[in-house]
Amino acid sequence: MNILDKIVADKRIEVDLRKSLIPVKQLEQSVLFERNTISLADKLKNSQTGIIAEHKRRSPSKSVINQNLNVFDVAKGYEDAGVCGMSILTDGKYFGGSLDDLLTARASCNLPLLRKEFIIDEYQLLEAKAYGADVILLIAAILTREEIKQFSEFAKSLNLDVLLEVHNEEELHKSIMPSLDMLGVNNRNLKTFDVSLDTSKGLSELIPNDFVKVSESGISNMEAIKELQPYGYKGFLIGENFMKTDNAGESAKQFIKGLL
Numbered sequence: 001m002n003i004l005d006k007i008v009a010d011k012r013i014e015v016d017l018r019k020s021l022i023p024v025k026q027l028e029q030s031v032l033f034e035r036n037t038i039s040l041a042d043k044l045k046n047s048q049t050g051i052i053a054e055h056k057r058r059s060p061s062k063s064v065i066n067q068n069l070n071v072f073d074v075a076k077g078y079e080d081a082g083v084c085g086m087s088i089l090t091d092g093k094y095f096g097g098s099l100d101d102l103l104t105a106r107a108s109c110n111l112p113l114l115r116k117e118f119i120i121d122e123y124q125l126l127e128a129k130a131y132g133a134d135v136i137l138l139i140a141a142i143l144t145r146e147e148i149k150q151f152s153e154f155a156k157s158l159n160l161d162v163l164l165e166v167h168n169e170e171e172l173h174k175s176i177m178p179s180l181d182m183l184g185v186n187n188r189n190l191k192t193f194d195v196s197l198d199t200s201k202g203l204s205e206l207i208p209n210d211f212v213k214v215s216e217s218g219i220s221n222m223e224a225i226k227e228l229q230p231y232g233y234k235g236f237l238i239g240e241n242f243m244k245t246d247n248a249g250e251s252a253k254q255f256i257k258g259l260l
């Protein structure tokens with residue numbers, strides 16, 4: 001079994017347990033459930049830099065990245081740096097994150113927040129809303145076209161933006177539909193962890209222009225952004241490059257300064 005299949009198998013068990021712990025009604029009664037969400041897609045369209053900065057403690061590809069930062073300070077720091085949005089890993093087993101991290105970030109800043117998760121059930125979208133997210137990620141590699149349609153339409157009904165992530169042409173063709181806001185190309189192959197910016201370059205012309213294009217993973221310097229912008233990318237998802245430092249917010253600030 002490849003790592004992605006393993007993550008999804010574990011996730012199904014986890015989500016079933018979560019459902020038994022917190023009923024849908026209770027999620028819907030969260031104070032945050034009624035809040036007006038902020039659109040990341042709109043922010044990216046109007047931005048010079050398009051940085052989406054991520055909170056990620058560890059990952060299956062890198063094991064430990066940084067366990068010493070606290071998400072409240074990181075969120076504040078990213079906001080202060082002028083990023084367009086923040087991504088928060090909420091998977092516990094493989095990435096050391098939690099829904100509490102999302103809630104803490106929500107309490108700390110007014111950025112559009114992306115729940116970075118392996119979504120396999122509508123219930124996780126209700127959780128995303130209840131814990132303060134504005135945007136959800138759907139990963140084409142683990143979903144059928146029907147699921148992508150069902151989950152993205154449900155997310156839109158909750159006023160959440162949808163970022164659909166692909167890694168190759170087949171996943172892209174399977175996924176194109178009007179209920180998506182942003183098309184993300186993951187430069188990292190989630191099954192092998194190989195990273196190449198060529199993935200973003202190669203797929204860019206196949207993405208219709210009505211979607212905001214986002215390049216994800218393996219971006220570690222300003223040159224990479226300058227290289228990707230001519231291919232139409234408006235968003236750049238950066239995790240490790242900021243999180244591996246002692247001050248993720250400050251690193252993001254310097255990075256953005258260099259871009260302007």
Ligand SMILES: O=P(O)(O)OC[C@@H](O)[C@@H](O)c1c[nH]c2ccccc12
Nearest residue numbers: 186216217218219237238239240241
């Ligand atoms: O740390 P990086 O290489 O800058 O990557 C960030 C982000 O793109 C990556 O964490 C990611 C992209 N898609 C995902 C799906 C699940 C978990 C994680 C991810």
